[in-house]
Amino acid sequence: MSVRKYPNPSFFKAKNRMDWKAQAANMKEIGGIIGGMLKETDWKDFFGRQGKNLKSDAKRVQKEFESFAKMSMKERADLILKGEKKLGKLYRAGDMATVRREWRGLRDTGVDFYEWLRMWGMLLATFSKDLVPALNATFYYRWMISYMCCVGFMDKNTMGQRGRALKMSHEMIYCIFRYVAENLVFLAKCDRKNGNSDELNKKTVLFDEMTMGQIMAGFPKLLGIPYQLMPVFLVSEIDQLTCIPYLDAVESFGLPADTCPVPSSECGALVVDALPHMGSCFISSSMPCDGSVMASSYVSRRFPDLPTFHLTFPVRYEYEETVEDATEDVKECIKFVERITGEKWDWNNYFTCMKRFNEETAYELEKWEVNKTDYPQIIGPSYELFRKWNYEMDGGSDPRVIKSCKKVQKLMLDAYERKEEAWPGKMKYRAIVWSCPAHYYANFTNWLANCWGVDVLVEMESLNFTKPLETEDKETALMDLSRLYERMVMRRHTNGGYQNVVDELWRQCEAWNVDIIIMYQHVSCKNMSTLQGILDEQAREKGYHMIWIEHDLMDPRTVSRKSMRAKVNEYMRTVMKATPCDDSLLDFDDESAM
Amino acid sequence: MRDLKHLIYFENLLDNADNELVEKAKQDGKLAVGYTCYHIPEVLLNVDRCFSVRLRAPRTGSIDIATYYMSNYTCEFARSLVERGIEGGYQFLDGLAGVDACSMMNRFYEHFEILKMNSKENFFVTHTDMPYKVEDYSVRSYVKQMRIRLLDVMEKNLGVDTSDAAIRKAVEEHNKVCRILTEIGEMRKADNPVITGYEYHILNLVSYTCPKYLILPYLEETLEELKTRKPDPKPWFRARVSIVGSEIDDPSLTKLIEECGALVVSDRYCYGSTPGREVIELNDEEPALDQICRFYMEHSECARYISDEKVQQRRTTADRLAKEFKADGIIYEQMKFCDFWGFERALVTHIMSEEMGWPVLSIDRPYNARSSGQLRTRFQAFVESLEIKKIHKNNAEKAKKEEA
Known part of the structure; x- marks a missing residue:
């Protein structure tokens, strides 16, 4: 029988078996650490800095008041109704957050505040479903603390947006954090150091990294969790500073610093025991790259008793003859989950979810169609994040996502009819993002739009498999599922031959009618960096503006955000001879900002 | 020890991918098929008129152009091959058998195609897919890949016979080479071996890079020579080491290790003899x-x-070889920027040392390591540490005996 509610309510209700003695011991240790920190804090310096900040705040308020006083009535009305235009002043050197929230105009600030409240309401309601282990997780894992600033992340991702674009972004961010909050509760409940719920652990299947969740649609009574996603990857997009200790730990352990920071951080998290001890089994995967393949052996090493299945898809996925091997592997994976958990694969539920997923895909394609026109609507990091964490990860299992899709769809079409601009007055250039993006942690897409009017219409990571999945024939359905997995985020382009990333780029540039290619050069991404010369050469031949931006997903010490922005500033100034939309954003300090 | 009769000749053969024997085979009407990875079964490239050449980029100097194409933080081996290809060093090939096993090496094959490094009319670059585990269905998939993406491509482009009979014939010749190298390799187990690690490395490499039928007589003669070769009365080395890790096609690395006083007794790395020189029954x-x-x-x-099981197999093999060849320690190495061996080396170094009790030296290295002073220092320090361990062990045994 198919389960209707999502997530399955029994997951929240599963009984915990907390070892209170161990919790007390942990609290004692935490108390000791906090005590030590308090003791070692230079209070004079601390209060000195607070005093300085207060003075700086007072100065800022005074300056803002004076500038408002100097404005004409028209300018004042514009500021009150449409919001502020100089966003650089929201940043202060050394601060982790902006000095205040953005004034978006009367109506949009109201919308923003409502969404802020809605987000907090959802977070509190979700965590209240099992508050003790969820809160207790903050005493075990430093990454849990970073989630406290998720509302700041919401502000960051909507910076400069107005009207329907703002509403759409909020709707999508809400979905993302609902997914995050629910999974955090489950992680806390399952963690043997914490909630220690045997009942839930028996039902929990762990997935490697960014492996999509569609396969779990056939197991509605089980809980599939992308194991390292919350503690490492997703949190690093909110707070880039989170993974630094993991990288340092694994490099001290002996891992070369030239490997991709994503699997490196995951391995580092294992080295310092920052991943929950949980689950009935683990599905490791060969996706998306070589480093990622190797990270699974670190999981097996840390948790030798955790039964593991290695889900491995062919690299040359365009070869039709490899589909059989991939499908066999999916079948074996299903058998493995059945054997470990005792659950049976439910075709009805799988087909129901895939029908929903196909519908979501149709919505995705419609978004693309609108963005290809002269009036793109859903642009910015919220959309890309939504696509990655909701559309792809839950993969049709969550009926609430489709409701959001519908809502966003309506807003998008309304905005399109009215020819609205996502960033009013800042729609100058059409851009595509290629390679591993830095939108989120560095807030780069928003900055590009707000500072230079460079609007990112689509990114490489979105352009994945869009063929409707089979929902009737079982064998074909599994073949389609394999094809989907083979073409998942990152893998679709970086695997299977250079054509998938080089030729594909030129095809997409034409389809989206772009002027600028934001070419991220993620240090240590070998699949991409081995093509840099070819990409560079062909871009020149084809006459595209390609701006190379070096960055490091998880370690701002390698490439600072300031130097990333400087690359664009220089290109826009010297090559494009462009004038910035907001010169206050040309140079600011956000090195400590989340 | 007296020098091996053909050693200098072998060394010269390794100075160029397009060496004297390759040229000779070409004159005989044979067709050269290049490859780099063990996952392309060498024997399949030796069917009919074809012969395999495992590609190297000997005497690599600047790799600036390849670095422009592939950036400076990618595998130097792959970049060196691209550089050599751009220079025209692989023009002698009639085909290139690629395997999409590691992303950087895959890009080498792709650059070969994109930059049109070989202008022969029927020249082909083929890409094969390689499974990540050994299951019945993945073996089937591998077989399919080798048939569709390799043998059929060879047949179509080069007009060669890839039938079962042709494959079996290639295996026979392959096994002759393997038997000789295995027999020579076994000699390294002796307390005072008649062959050095460097010499063995040279012999093994020529067997990969030269046409089998032309190198066989030289190898046979060398085997006979070794059977009667007298070792130095006192072993020249201070310790015995086993090497495990990623690709080494540069015998001067082995030479560097041996110059530091360690005899290299086993070679479990890509382009080494384990795996690669086992007889196929x-x-x-x-x-x-x-x-x-x-x-x-x-x-x-x-x-x-x-x-x-494969993860465990790798650890067991390393341990087995070190024991069988009486190594005092293991050198875990990886080519800089190699993701697979980077992760493997970091983890297994701890396992081999903390759980299996092996003294381990863990290094990453450039493609051309010969002139690396840093590596020399590390090898020297490792040899010293092995010597000290031996002295302590001997003293302890002596004390025990005296007590008894």
């Missing part, structure tokens, strides 16, 4: 291709294999 019931593919998958020690 075929039965008559099953198609040769199926048996060969299974053999290669089972024998592969590539860090890319993700499944638990």
Whole structure:
């Protein structure tokens, strides 16, 4: 029988078996650490800095008041109704957050505040479903603390947006954090150091990294969790500073610093025991790259008793003859989950979810169609994040996502009819993002739009498999599922031959009618960096503006955000001879900002 | 020890990919098929008129152009091959058999195609897919890949016979080479071996890079010579080491280690003899291709294999070789920027040392390591530490005996 509610309510209700003695011991240790920190804090310096900040705040308020006083009535009305235009002043050197929230105009600030409240309401309601282990997780894992600033992340991702674009972004961010909050509760409940719920652990299947969740649609009574996603990857997009200790730990352990920071951080998290001890089994995967393949052996090493299945898809996925091997592997994976958990694969539920997923895909394609026109609507990091964490990860299992899709769809079409601009007055250039993006942690897409009017219409990571999945024939359905997995985020382009990333780029540039290619050069991404010369050469031949931006997903010490922005500033100034939309954003300090 | 009769000749053969014997074979009307990875079964490239050449980029100097194409933080081996290809160093090839096993090496094959490094009319670059684990269905998939993406491509472009009979014939010749190298390799087990690690490395490399039928007589003669070769009365080395890790096609690395006082007794790395120089036993019931593919998958020690049994196999093999060849320690090495061996080396170094009790030296290295002062220092320090351990062990045993 198919389960209707999502997530399955029994997951929240599963009984915990907390070892209170161990919790007390942990609290004692935490108390000791906090005590030590308090003791070692230079209070004079601390209060000195607070005093300085207060003075700086007072100065800022005074300056803002004076500038408002100097404005004409028209300018004042514009500021009150449409919001502020100089966003650089929201940043202060050394601060982790902006000095205040953005004034978006009367109506949009109201919308923003409502969404802020809605987000907090959802977070509190979700965590209240099992508050003790969820809160207790903050005493075990430093990454849990970073989630406290998720509302700041919401502000960051909507910076400069107005009207329907703002509403759409909020709707999508809400979905993302609902997914995050629910999974955090489950992680806390399952963690043997914490909630220690045997009942839930028996039902929990762990997935490697960014492996999509569609396969779990056939197991509605089980809980599939992308194991390292919350503690490492997703949190690093909110707070880039989170993974630094993991990288340092694994490099001290002996891992070369030239490997991709994503699997490196995951391995580092294992080295310092920052991943929950949980689950009935683990599905490791060969996706998306070589480093990622190797990270699974670190999981097996840390948790030798955790039964593991290695889900491995062919690299040359365009070869039709490899589909059989991939499908066999999916079948074996299903058998493995059945054997470990005792659950049976439910075709009805799988087909129901895939029908929903196909519908979501149709919505995705419609978004693309609108963005290809002269009036793109859903642009910015919220959309890309939504696509990655909701559309792809839950993969049709969550009926609430489709409701959001519908809502966003309506807003998008309304905005399109009215020819609205996502960033009013800042729609100058059409851009595509290629390679591993830095939108989120560095807030780069928003900055590009707000500072230079460079609007990112689509990114490489979105352009994945869009063929409707089979929902009737079982064998074909599994073949389609394999094809989907083979073409998942990152893998679709970086695997299977250079054509998938080089030729594909030129095809997409034409389809989206772009002027600028934001070419991220993620240090240590070998699949991409081995093509840099070819990409560079062909871009020149084809006459595209390609701006190379070096960055490091998880370690701002390698490439600072300031130097990333400087690359664009220089290109826009010297090559494009462009004038910035907001010169206050040309140079600011956000090195400590989340 | 007296120098081996053909050593200098072998060394010269390794100075160029397009060496004297390769040229000779070409004159004989043979067709050269290049490859780099163990996952392309060498025997399949030696069917009919074809002969295999495992590609190297000897005497690599600047790799600036390849670095422009592939950036400066990618595998130097792949970049050196691209550089040599751009220079025209692989023009002698008639085909290139690629395997999409590691992303950087795959890009080498792709650059070969994109930059049109070979202008021969029927020249081909083929890309094959390689499974990550050994299951019945993945073996089937591998067989299919070798048939569709390799043998059929060779047949179509070069007009060669890739039938079961042709494959079996290639295996026979391959096995002759393997038997000789295995027999020579076994000699390294002796307390005072008649062959050095460097010499063995040279012999093994020529067997990969030269046409089999032309190198065989030299190898046979060398084997006979070794049977009667007298070792130095007192061993010249201070310790015995086993090497495990990623690709080494540069014998001067082995030379560097031996100059520091360590005899290299086993070579478990890509382009080494384990795996690579094992005899392939075929039965008559099953198609040769199926048996060969299974053999290669089972024998592969590539860090890319993700499944638990293969992960364990790699550790067991390293331990077994070190024991069988009486090594005092293990050198775990990786080519800089190699993701597979980077992760493997970091983890297994701890396991080998903390759980299996092996003294381990863990290094990453450039493609050309000969002139690395840093590596020399590390090798010297490792040899000293092994010596000290030996002295302590001997003293302890002596004390025990005296007590008894």
